[in-house]
Amino acid sequence: MEKPDQIFEPINHDSVAEAVVHQIESLIVTGILKDGTRLPSEREMSELLKVSRPKLRDALKHLEDQGLLHVRHGEGSFIAPLTGTALTPAFLDLYARHPEAFFDYLEYRREQEAFAARLAAERATGADREIIAAILDEMERARDAQDSEAAQIADINFHSAIVDASNNSTLIHMMASIYDLTRRGVFYNRDFLRTIEGAGRKLLAQHQAIAQGIFEGDPEAADKAARAHIDFVEKSFRIGHQRELRERAAKKRRVLAGQK
Incomplete structure (x- = not known):
């Protein structure tokens, strides 16, 4: 996997939290971020995206509510299992x-x-x-x-x-x-x-x-x-x-x- 500073881009948008959500969604849709991938720490992501930590938390919470992220306390945020299994x-x-x-x-x-x-x-x-x-x-x-x-x-x-x-x-x-x-x-x-x-x-x-x-x-x-x-x-x-x-x-x- 590429280093975090090579896949995330600084945010320049009026609605910061929405822009963060959109960028992470795009990385999931294109298959760059796959099931189980651990996101960088909150501090690191806020620096990479150049957004405040409160705005980043809002975005991550939104993604979690959508079922796209799993937050494991003490471990971090992970891309949720999205493709499921092909057969029972x-x-x-x-x-x-x-x-x-x-x-x-x-x-x-x-x-x-x-x-x-x-x-x-x-x-x-x-x-x-x-x-x-x-x-x-x-x-x-x-x-x-x-x-x-x-x-x-x-x-x-x-x-x-x-x-x-x-x-x-x-x-x-x-x-x-x-x-x-x-x-x-x-x-x-x-x-x-x-x-x-x-x-x-x-x-x-x-x-x-x-x-x-x-x-x-x-x-x-x-x-x-x-x-x-x-x-x-x-x-x-x-x-x-x-x-x-x-x-x-x-x-x-x-x-x-x-x-x-």
């Missing part, structure tokens, strides 16, 4: 029992991530490209260290960074909910992919291809690379699912053979 716990359990639903999830991600990559290739700023490049470095280090947890975190951060670089506020907030499911391991278990020979190298190359299309400002290449990445994941999991079914059948045959 009961429905998540249902999905877990029916692997075919996972492929619907991938189908959705394929279209949305290809769209995000295309927009990012057209709209990404220099700062966006720097963030994506830094995450690619993290992915490479995680692969070399065979650190599956770090690799999964970097993977999600990579796709989130591309969505952010799309500069489409609706896409940013909708995909935040989808990536939350991924973080919780509801659908996507990267551990399986590690059992496929050369998967780590292939996944890194796929992410690099997506980034390259964005860095070169080539929407078609970015779109194509994003689709190819999800296609690889889908194919790998279909193979894995079929292998699991065959192994279950073989175990049953072994049990029956032992009974003879």
